[in-house]
Amino acid sequence: MxxxxxxxxxxxxxxxxxxxxxxxxxxxxxxxxxxxxxxxxxxxxxxxxxxxxxxxxxxxxxxxxxxxxxxxxxLASDQSGLHPLQQAFIDHDGLQCGYCTPGQICSAVAMIGELRRGDPSYVTADLVEGPKGGLRQEIRERMSGNLCRCGAHNGIVAAIEQMLNGEAP
Amino acid sequence: MSKLQNAIVGGVRTAMGYVPGNWLPGGTPDPLIERRVTLGTQQSRVDGPDKVRGAAHFAAEVPMEGLLYAACVHSTIPRGRITELDVAAAETAPGVALVMTHRNAPKMAVPPPIGLTNLKAAGNNILPVMQDAEIRWNGQTVAVVLAETQEQADLAASLIKVGYEAAVARTRFEKAKADARTPDSLMIEKNRLKKGDVAVALQAAARSVDAIYRTPWHNHTPIEPNAATIAWKGDRLTVHDATQMLNGTAGSLAKVFGIKESQVYVSSPFVGGGFGGKALWDHQILGAAAAKLAGRPVRIALSRASMVRLIGGRSPTEQRVALAAAADGRLKGLLHHGFSVKPPHSACDEAFTLTSRSLYASESFDVVQHTIDLDVLANTFMRAPGEAPGTFALESAMDELAHELGMDPIELRRRNVPDRNPVSGAPHSQSDVMLAYDLGAKRFGWDRRAAAPRSRREGEWLIGMGCATGSFPYARMPGMTVRITLDGSGHATVSSAAHEMGMGTATVQRQHTADRLGLPLESVTVTIGDTSLPFGSFAGGSSQTASLGAAINAASGKLAVELLRLAGNDTPLAGLRPAEIEFVNGGLRKIGEPSRYESFVSILKRAARDQISVTGVSSAPLEMLKFSMHSRSAIFCELLVSDVTGEVRVDRLVGCFDCGRILNPKTAASQFRGGMIMGIGMALTEEALFDERTGRVMSASIADYHVPAHLDVPDIDILWTDIPDPRTPMGARGIGEIGITGVAAAIANAAFNATGKRVRELPLTPDKFLFA
Amino acid sequence: MRSFDYRRAADRTEALSIAGEGRARYLGGGTNLVDLMRQNIEAPAALVDVSRLPDSIEETPTGGLIIGAAVSNSVVAVHPAVRTQYPMLSRALLAGASAQIRNMATIGGNILQRTRCAYFYDVAGSRCNKREPGAGCDAIDGHNRYHAIFGASERCIATHPSDMCVALAALDATVHLLGPGGEREVRLLDFHRLPGEHPEIETVLRPGELITAIELDPSAAAANSRYRKVRDRSSYAFALVSVAAGLEVVGGRIEDVRIALGGVAAKPWRAVRAEGLLRGQAPTRARFLEAADAELAAAKSFHGNAFKVELAKRTVAAVLGELTGADA
CATH class of the missing domain: 3.10.20.30 (Beta-grasp domain)
Incomplete structure (x- = not known):
């Protein structure tokens, strides 16, 4: 075991x-x-x-x-390095106190897979077609299980969007 | 606060009126206002890499040998006595090391209250802690269990049986209004303000509004629960805490345990969200007492249920605002009355009428607020205490008045914004709220708003726009101390018992120090977060940046003196006085004569010194008494309200802030957004459920208290006027709290514009829009 | 949390035999049960982990679906057949909790969720007949904004929190059970019990019985269906009121209609009266409102939840309107 x-x-x-x-x-x-x-x-x-x-x-x-x-x-491939999404969180200031941050990042890493697979969410207009357009709303609905009290939401969504668009460094 | 305080503050204010502004702190504008290198530039957080890696360690994450875990048992009645206390089953439960109740708790003094004049105290709930059988609120801790694991402690706590003899308790807001008290002062202001005759103005007014507004209990709900890891070594106490009041906590704990302040070490390098809720409450005291009894270190990490029983929230308010206006919109009378809860054991005024005393000019004023005494856990400071609920009432009323007048709400404000404090006549240090409105309105597209409610619809969704003013006073705390240590390589380390709970404290003060000392960013390190460092005032009242700023500025002056002394005569700087030199390029130079320069490295080397250290202190903030110093904001909201279900969806928010100079646009924008998002929660969803029958908080889980989720938060546009305040360090005013103010009103005003339904009671849940 | 034995079952037979040994509970995703145990509301002597039973989603010979109880909420929600043939179920699942919880939660566990009534959760400080029969109910005169308007009793006014079950009720799903006495099937509509005199008995499940699957029959109304959830927070919140509805219109007349309400009772509430009034009628907004009105006429509200009656009416009519393409 x-x-x-x-x-x-x-x-x-x-x-x-x-x-x-x-x-x-x-x-x-x-x-x-x-x-x-x-x-x-x-x-x-x-x-x-x-x-x-x-x-x-x-x-x-x-x-x-x-x-x-x-x-x-x-998450990162080596101890001192950063996963691209971790770097994107820093770049977009998707954090303040940093307490919800690891959860947000882990959640987002897996969420990106769900989105790329075409899984629908509650805000997806057409369940059969899957998520098309309205990317920010899709991210928001899918990340709603990760609360942030400092209010870093805009930065978090921007960081994830950057990852999804393949613009992450 | 007392009549005596009113007399003292009033006396100093009067004296200040005769003192020329340039004699006061900030009398000469800070030269850094004009000489910015890194200040004003986007800088990522210095602690960002640690935070995104999960490598920033919080209070409940400090490892210790032999650690015991604590669980609390809370009273289930609001008032009475413990008559039966059966701890036998708990004491023999697996893993249990100690059960502490009032029978065996060590003798402890009542914690001294946090105060504007006592920075060495952090107490919120000023009552004896586990010293007797008396029950004073529903949720008071009646037993603490220590065990080898949290699971064992939690289970044992559930085995304790407590019997009570209940006494009559005061738990009903409406009923207690009859016995409300009228304090003489609020914070540092006189409570009662009467100027002219508002009653007459209301009768004679061309247009008037008069309504009651209500806001509920709120909880801070940080994502990091309140927690502490505590150890005694002899009579020395170490507390790894989640606190925004390091020195206050140390001072209070010293008093409680009868030891010297120097015997208490408090560390809190990272705080997982504070918002006013991370100060000294019973759990740190109980944890330390239990650790003392058990002779082992203790971790006390509160469950969400324990948090609502032990960490006070923002008081509910009931506010009456009446406005009388001439046909041209000019205010003839402004009345703001109301009630909030503040039992005698609370340290916090929910000063919701303060904004009404300075925001608008009016011919007459009638402002006073009353406090209600209930048998409850003390209410406390929560982000923009006073201003958050106060601006909801005042700025909703302004919108109602604009509607009555048939006038654009921004125009109504333009006609009433004063050029100096409308009550005291004190000049503004800097204020341009209408510029904020103009910039914000342009960005928002205010000109597309339809004045008539229910004018826009898309399918079932009614669309509306609204605006409101936000406001928060400037504060700088005296006593904040920093040490600057300059080493032989020219690297400066700034240290202070300051706090980081997401504001970017070290990031911004690193920029500040670099610019102040003429160093590149890489040559500055900022160390904060524990009481081994020079004295820090609290992270509250949006004061920390200004207080640290003043202290660093003061220290830099001493550093110049010290460097000149070390440099001696064998230097291009020989014979110069401190006033003649400036910091530049990693050294000192004569103002206006660039050739007379010597680097720090060179000065220290010649003096054969590895390093030099100086300290600086934030002086008495007399400028706050001479000038009317307020930050203001213009908040704009576009939203949708379902005509079917009453659900409100905020589609867009714009906030334009008049807060002096912005020091780091990246972190500042985050703080403004963060405040505004808490404003969305306040407007739409947040309400602690208080059961008036029992005085018990029923929203005991995070699922029962709805803070905004990602889907509730739209894109938020942030702008600022960036006009320096000549009376403040770096030209900046604090920005931590103003973000939340005005937001609930802007949202409620937009909801009125969408639906024609005026909701005066927060939060704006769907049910409130279902019926006419 | 009390100590317990943890055993993982390799198959259903083993699960049943372990459970037969004593005071055991089956463990699915644990998203509700683990929390209830931590609150000392549930204290089983043993947990039989059935979350790894090799369950799947299969088509039935009649073109329906049979969904294994251990399948996660997420897997069902995104399954192509569910999305096309039972959209209300897909959307109801997606409306529930958060992505993380949907990934953990099983179908069987979702059906067995217990109420989120704050007085039920307040073990130390509040009275609750569901937790402690005969103790009294502090919700009746307390905070009852989230509580029932249908089927409540003087003993309990709690609601069932599941979104999925609302869709299953509208779809008339069948619950497959396996117990010491063998297999049996129960309509989902009959699975949960109203509180009556015994709010502590929430389902018709017999001791040791395990939910093995749910079965859905295909229908035109199921394929043309929706789920709408009204809540205080736009996501990650329990329903104030939710509506699952399916509609089949043939030749301008309603051939088949299924309506169920969530957040209004101790079980998903099938709007039988409204359905009866609508069958055979033209699908108009007026008819929808009339039918919703008739259904809600039987509602009994409390001081904190009176708004739910109006909210439910409007939401039912709006969802039916959306299904006909007519505006609400």
């Missing part, structure tokens, strides 16, 4: 009550994933599980047995 986190194997916790979030933060010291509400209401704890964005606060660590977890610490 083990979880693969950012490419490294970790044994599961003994206590099944331990959430994936607490496992990352309190047991492994990977504090880049943030605890915001611990009840699925804010998105700060978003990680990517087998390529899919999920909330680590509502995921029991044992449920991630044998799965691949990607956290903010594992």
């Amino acid at each position: 083990a979880i693969v986190i950012n490419g490294t194997n970790y044994p599961l916790p003994d206590d099944p009550r331990v959430s994936l979030l607490d496992f990352l933060r309190e047991r492994l010291g990977l504090t880049g994933t943030k605890l915001g509400c611990n009840q699925g209401g804010c998105g700060a704890c978003t990680v990517i599980l087998d390529g899919t964005r999920v909330l680590s606060c509502l995921t029991l660590a044992v449920q991630a047995d044998g799965r691949d977890v990607l956290t903010i610490e594992g």
Whole structure:
């Protein structure tokens, strides 16, 4: 029984009550994933599980047995570098206090995949056709599970838009 | 605040009236206003890379050996006594190290209140903490459990049984109005303002409006919960806190535990959103007390439910605004009365009438506000306390008056904007709200607005435009101290116990220091965030930038003196006095004589010094008493209201700000936007659910208190007048809070323009538009 | 959260046998159950993780769909057959919670969501008959903006929070169950119970029973359908009122109509009366309003949610209008 986190194997916790979030933060010291509400209401704890964005606060660590977890610490290809979306967040000032930021970025990385795959969202006009046009509204609806209280929304959307348009450095 | 305070402030103000402006701080405009190199340029946050990597460490992320986790048990009645307290099951639950109740809690003093005159205190809820069986509000902590893991602590806390003897509690706003008090002063202003006779003006007015406006309880709801990691070493206390009041927290904790301030170390390099809610509340005190009892370090990270029980919010308000106008729109009378909640154990005035005392000229004024005492957790400061709800009422009323007059709302304001303070007669340090309106209106396309409500529709959606004025006073805090250390390589390090909660504090002060000392950005480091550094005032009242600015300016003056002294006689600078030199190109130079120059590196080398250090302090802000110093904004909104469901969708926001010089357009725009987005929340969705039967806050999860989500936030256009304020450091005024002001009114005014329905009670939820 | 045993089931038979051992709950995505356990509202002795059961979405011989209970909300929402043949279901799923939660949440778990009533959640400080039978209900005279206008009782006025179930109710979906006594099928409309005297009993699920799938029948009304959710925040919020509706018009007359309301009762509320009035009629705005009026005539509101009656009427008429291409 083990979880693969950012490419490294970790044994599961003994206590099944331990959430994936607490496992990352309190047991492994990977504090880049943030605890915001611990009840699925804010998105700060978003990680990517087998390529899919999920909330680590509502995921029991044992449920991630044998799965691949990607956290903010594992996004960039090397320790000191930045993922292009991380750089875009800096460039567009898509952050202020920085607390919701790792969750926003992890969420956005997976969201870009969903959008490129043509998955519709609640604001997609034609479900069959999928998302066409209205890109900012599509991004906004899809990122609405990540709350930001400082109000960096415009910068976050601009950073994601830049990534989607392939303009990221 | 007291009559005595009124007398003192009034006396100083009167004296200031006779003092020439150029004798005061800021008397001579800051030369940096004209000599900007990096100030005014776009700079990315210096801590951006750490934040996007998740490498910025917050209070609940500081590792410690042997750490225990805390969970709180809260009272379920608003008033009464604990009669039964069964902690046996909790004490024997797995992993539990300690259960603390009033029976075994250490003796602690009541925390001293945060105040404008006491920067060494940060208390908000000025009541004994776990010292007796008395219950004073619904949610008070009755027990703290410490265990090896958070899961164990939470479970054990749920096993504690508490019995109460309930007493009669005051929890109803409407009922308590009858016993409302009328304080003598608000912040540093006299509360009651009477000039002329508004009643007569209202009777004689060509047009008038008179209405009641209501705003609900609000919560700060930062994404980082309030949290602290705490350890004792002997009688020395270390607190890794999420705070916007480092030194205040240290000072208060020292008083509470009866130790010296120097024995308390508080660290808070990053704060995950503050907005007024990250100061000293019971949890840090309880965490420190429990750590002391257990003899082990403690992490107390509040759950969302514990946050609404222990961290106070913005008081609800009920405001009456009456405006009397001549046919040409000029105000003959301005009345602003109302109520907010402020129990005696609260330190915060929700001074919602302040804006009405300075924004518009009127022949007569009748302004006063009353406070209601309830058995509740203390209300507190939340982004633009006073101005946020106050501008909703005043600026909604102005829109109603414009409608009554058949006048363009911007024109109505143009006719009433004063050229000096309309009550005291004090001159403005700088003020040009109408320029903000003109620039904003142009960008927004105000000329496309149809004056008649319900004029525009697309399908089921009614479209409307509205505007409103925002306002926030300038503040600079005295005592803010910085140390500048210049090393042998010519690198300057600025340090202060200042705060970063998203404002870009280090980023902007690095720009400031670079320009002040004539250095490139790379040669400046700014270190902030703990009490080992020179004294910092709080990050509040939008004052930190100006306060730090003044302190850095003062330190730079001392640095010049010190460098000249070190340079001695064997230098091109020999014989010059500080007033004759300027900082440039990494050195000092005689003003007007470029050849008389020596670099810092050279001066230190010759003096055989590795480094030199100086400190500077922000002086008494007497300019605030001599001048009327306010930032203003013009907010524009275009929105859609469903004629079917009443849902409101903000489509566009433009904010144009008159806040002096903008120091870093990139981070400043973010702060303005952030405030305006909180204004969207205030306008449309935010309301803490307070159950008046029990005094209990029922919006105990983040899902029950709707802060704006991405889809609620449109593109927001930000502009500014960028006119320097000659009385302030760098020509800048604070910008952290003004963003939220005026936004709720602009949105409500646009909703009226769309629907013809005037909603005077926030938030503007769909139900309020369903019925005529 | 109480301690519990965690077991992952390899197949349904194993799931049932583990669950038979004691006070167990099946665990899907955990998006509701884990939170309820953390709040000490639920305290199972064991969790049987069924989220990895090899479930999928298959076509039935009659051209319908059978959706395995462990399939995630996201996968169902974006499935091509759901988007084309049951758009109201796709859109209802997309209206729920957030992308992250939809990725985690299973179909079975979504059906079994419990109410979001704040008094239900306030274990320490509020009375709730659903949590503690006989304790009383603090919502009736408290904050009840989000509460029921249909089917409430003196014991409980909570609502069911699911969006998906509203669409499933309109689609007349069938819930497949597997229990110690074997397989059975229940109409989704009969799956949830109104509170009555026993608000603590929320469904007809028997001890140890596992939801294995939901089944949808194809219809013209299902293919021409919509879901509209009215909420305080434009996204990531529970419904004040939501409407799932499908319409089939033949020769200018309504041949088939399906209407269900969310956010108004302890179960998704099928608007049977309105449907009856509309069948055979011309699809006009006046008829839609009349039918909505008739349906809402039976509503009983409380001081905080009286607006829902008007809101529901208007939303029903508007969604039906959109389905005919007529303006609201």
